[in-house]
Amino acid sequence: xxxxxxxxxxxxxxxxxxxxxTDSLADHMTEMYGKISEAGxxxxxxxxxxxxxxxxxxxxxxxxxxPVQEETxxxxxxxxxxxxxxxxxxxLSVRVLNDFGQQSLAVYSDLIQYxxxxxxxxxxxxxxxxxxxxxxxxxxMDVSCRVAGDSDDELLSEMLDLYQWAQSGQKWNGNVF
Numbered sequence: 001x002x003x004x005x006x007x008x009x010x011x012x013x014x015x016x017x018x019x020x021x022t023d024s025l026a027d028h029m030t031e032m033y034g035k036i037s038e039a040g041x042x043x044x045x046x047x048x049x050x051x052x053x054x055x056x057x058x059x060x061x062x063x064x065x066x067p068v069q070e071e072t073x074x075x076x077x078x079x080x081x082x083x084x085x086x087x088x089x090x091x092l093s094v095r096v097l098n099d100f101g102q103q104s105l106a107v108y109s110d111l112i113q114y115x116x117x118x119x120x121x122x123x124x125x126x127x128x129x130x131x132x133x134x135x136x137x138x139x140x141m142d143v144s145c146r147v148a149g150d151s152d153d154e155l156l157s158e159m160l161d162l163y164q165w166a167q168s169g170q171k172w173n174g175n176v177f
Contacts, residue, residue: 014036092146
């Protein structure tokens with residue numbers, strides 16, 4: 001089931017972009033976890049990955065992000081970045097409970113079809129947020145993306161009305177436009 005207006009957010013996130021890679025996502029995750037461990041940081045039971053290019057045209061470009069518990073970090077890899085907060089909102093989202101590789105491909109297709117049926121365009125990469133059990137095995141994965149389309153046109157119209165009212169110098173009488 002596709003859920004709308006979803007969000008996710010994490011504090012203290014370390015990220016790295018892997019460009020034109022022939023390595024698998026699992027290889028990138030192993031590298032990230034190794035460098036985080038070398039830095040003496042404490043993992044949380046989540047990670048985020050997204051494919052930020054069109055893989056039909058090029059090798060995949062992955063962004064891998066791992067939340068940690070520490071609020072201050074010192075990284076030895078200049079390609080790794082630290083964000084105090086990583087937040088995405090207004091997302092379409094589907095939860096995958098098993099067979100993550102195959103099911104995520106089906107979910108990507110479902111989200112693309114949903115956007116098409118609702119005359120919307122996907123404007124972000126697909127965010128894949130994995131939540132792990134305490135023993136490090138996968139529990140579930142939320143696959144999300146943001147869309148823009150007809151509903152955004154209505155919001156922009158309301159914002160324009162508000163802007164025009166503000167420019168008019170009229171006092172607000174408590175009415176909604």
